[in-house]
Amino acid sequence: MRHLGAIGFLLFWMLAASGIYLYLRFDTSATGAYTSIGELEWWFGGVLRSLHRYAADAFVVVTIAHLIRELWLGRFRGWRAFTWISGVPLVWLLYASGLIGYWLVWDTRSQFSFLATLEWTGLAAGAGEAPDRLFSLFVFLHIGLPLALLAGMWVHVQRLGRPKTAAPQALVYGFAAMMLALAALRPAASDPRWDPARAPQDVAVDWFYQFIHPLMYATSPAFLWVLVSGISVLLLLLPYFSRPERIIAARVDPANCNGCGRCVADCPYNAIQLGEKAKVLPERCAACGICAGACPSSTPFRSIRDLVSGIELPDLTIHDLREKLRTSLAAKPQEIVFCCEKAPTPGAISLRCLAMLPPAFVEYALRNSAARVRAVGCEGECAYRLGMELSEERFAGRREPHLRATVRAQRKNNEYSFVLR
Amino acid sequence: MKALRIAAQLALYAPLMAILAYFSTEPRFSAVAPDEALVRVSFIHATQRKEACRERSAEELAKLAPNMRAALDCPRERSPLLVEVELDGKLVLRREVQPSGLRRDGNAVVYERMALPAGRHRIVARLRDGPEGEFNYVKDETVELAGGRVLIIDFNAARGGFAFLI
Numbered sequence: 001m002r003h004l005g006a007i008g009f010l011l012f013w014m015l016a017a018s019g020i021y022l023y024l025r026f027d028t029s030a031t032g033a034y035t036s037i038g039e040l041e042w043w044f045g046g047v048l049r050s051l052h053r054y055a056a057d058a059f060v061v062v063t064i065a066h067l068i069r070e071l072w073l074g075r076f077r078g079w080r081a082f083t084w085i086s087g088v089p090l091v092w093l094l095y096a097s098g099l100i101g102y103w104l105v106w107d108t109r110s111q112f113s114f115l116a117t118l119e120w121t122g123l124a125a126g127a128g129e130a131p132d133r134l135f136s137l138f139v140f141l142h143i144g145l146p147l148a149l150l151a152g153m154w155v156h157v158q159r160l161g162r163p164k165t166a167a168p169q170a171l172v173y174g175f176a177a178m179m180l181a182l183a184a185l186r187p188a189a190s191d192p193r194w195d196p197a198r199a200p201q202d203v204a205v206d207w208f209y210q211f212i213h214p215l216m217y218a219t220s221p222a223f224l225w226v227l228v229s230g231i232s233v234l235l236l237l238l239p240y241f242s243r244p245e246r247i248i249a250a251r252v253d254p255a256n257c258n259g260c261g262r263c264v265a266d267c268p269y270n271a272i273q274l275g276e277k278a279k280v281l282p283e284r285c286a287a288c289g290i291c292a293g294a295c296p297s298s299t300p301f302r303s304i305r306d307l308v309s310g311i312e313l314p315d316l317t318i319h320d321l322r323e324k325l326r327t328s329l330a331a332k333p334q335e336i337v338f339c340c341e342k343a344p345t346p347g348a349i350s351l352r353c354l355a356m357l358p359p360a361f362v363e364y365a366l367r368n369s370a371a372r373v374r375a376v377g378c379e380g381e382c383a384y385r386l387g388m389e390l391s392e393e394r395f396a397g398r399r400e401p402h403l404r405a406t407v408r409a410q411r412k413n414n415e416y417s418f419v420l421r
Numbered sequence: 422m423k424a425l426r427i428a429a430q431l432a433l434y435a436p437l438m439a440i441l442a443y444f445s446t447e448p449r450f451s452a453v454a455p456d457e458a459l460v461r462v463s464f465i466h467a468t469q470r471k472e473a474c475r476e477r478s479a480e481e482l483a484k485l486a487p488n489m490r491a492a493l494d495c496p497r498e499r500s501p502l503l504v505e506v507e508l509d510g511k512l513v514l515r516r517e518v519q520p521s522g523l524r525r526d527g528n529a530v531v532y533e534r535m536a537l538p539a540g541r542h543r544i545v546a547r548l549r550d551g552p553e554g555e556f557n558y559v560k561d562e563t564v565e566l567a568g569g570r571v572l573i574i575d576f577n578a579a580r581g582g583f584a585f586l587i
Contacts, residue, residue, distance in 0.1 A: 175434075
């Protein structure tokens with residue numbers, strides 16, 4: 001479920017690829033559109049047409065599921081407000097793109113949807129005039145709106161470090177295979193050709209996009225406006241209604257910051273900018289401490305009495321961590337345990353996120369009497385997006401600051417254990 | 422664990438496929454019952470000016486800049502449009518529509534839809550596009566409407582007024 005956003009991107013690219021081929025074969029006139037779609041060969045053009053339709057439907061399902069999930073997890077306030085708010089217009093763009101796409105088929109379903117939309121918007125009169133010019137507008141909008149959607153999706157992920165816009169390979173293959181199977185098993189078909197003299201009866205409504213039309217006929221255009229605008233405004237204002245979490249943002253100590261940029265690269269919410277030194281943007285900071293874990297000055301081996309890191313959390317400093325570790329080591333334990341506070345572990349030194357742990361702390365513990373060190377991260381999805389991923393890269397030596405080769409790391413699910421070689 | 426994830430993915434794909442396949446076309450929807458026909462009154466019309474054009478006097482013209490000396494002074498505001506539709510002797514629509522635009526100088530836009538039982542019907546459409554007086558366009562016709570068909574009541578002053586398009 002955590003890949004819903006990435007699946008959305010995957011579906012967009014499926015739609016773009018199948019749409020480009022369909023556009024090559026498409027007669028962009030009111031008189032020729034219906035026939036040109038009917039002439040697509042079933043084994044290629046027909047499959048791509050069906051794929052285009054089902055991918056568009058799946059895009060709605062995935063987008064709504066993504067929205068509900070983020071809402072359920074409370075990911076709309078504070079440092080996530082920008083991402084949430086920028087996502088709301090994308091739902092509008094998705095629906096506008098999809099509804100207009102259906103009009104291009106120029107069958108009775110297009111007719112029903114088009115006239116119902118005009119009735120809704122109060123633009124119905126003169127609908128029958130200049131159909132070719134009108135059709136050119138549909139084509140223009142069906143290209144322009146998805147491009148606007150793509151631009152919006154780009155904006156949507158701007159406040160995320162290393163945004164996940166590509167789903168894992170297994171999911172890509174599985175989803176693509178499912179869409180192709182569906183397209184082959186149940187090919188999309190046109191309804192009878194657009195006929196102005198035919199009333200909207202027995203219409204094969206696509207309920208993912210066109211549910212608004214039956215809803216309007218069951219109520220009224222005004223009701224639909226109130227409903228749609230109300231939901232949109234509510235979603236847009238949601239970050240301001242709810243009480244934000246109290247966050248004490250990370251702080252940079254210029255005397256200890258050498259401007260290396262590791263914290264900038266690792267911040268999961270792009271809350272740090274780099275000039276000569278790092279600079280924290282407090283309104284974007286989640287106070288996860290991942291930046292402190294990335295800082296090369298966050299090493300307990302430094303001999304100074306009051307350890308200050310280049311960047312750290314004021315309410316949980318690297319000095320505090322070293323003091324906690326030293327206190328634990330004074331009891332000569334067999335094992336030292338660090339844990340993410342979202343995965344509380346008895347007797348462990350608690351961190352805001354597992355990636356807040358600089359790898360040098362593991363080695364420090366092992367070289368100061370601990371036989372073994374364990375580090376426990378979030379089960380399942382990381383609360384700060386990248387914690388487990390960054391920890392894995394640092395402990396495996398693929399990312400700075402890396403764990404030195406003298407320490408052997410072993411991972412089991414969300415838990416690492418370390419011993420000296 | 423990996424095998425379990427793949428199995429869970431496959432188990433999710435099947436219901437998702439079924440949902441996509443079904444709701445992309447079903448259940449079917451009818452905005453009009455099978456034994457009903459639909460009448461759509463749908464047109465755009467620029468009504469007459471609310472006040473007639475007036476010829477400017479020589480003194481008035483002299484006061485204007487040389488490039489503004491138009492002989493006629495025509496107020497921009499147009500009259501409201503009054504439209505009525507009578508079905509089998511019963512008035513089913515009477516609307517006064519204001520011209521669009523801040524200065525009320527644009528087109529008047531009319532759209533109404535009404536369902537009626539299939540069969541033979543006498544339809545009378547009337548329209549007044551001047552500031553006052555009687556209806557200046559009337560069409561009275563008896564039409565045969567089958568179930569599921571649409572009658573469009575169109576209006577084009579240049580083509581003589583109302584047209585009933587079946």
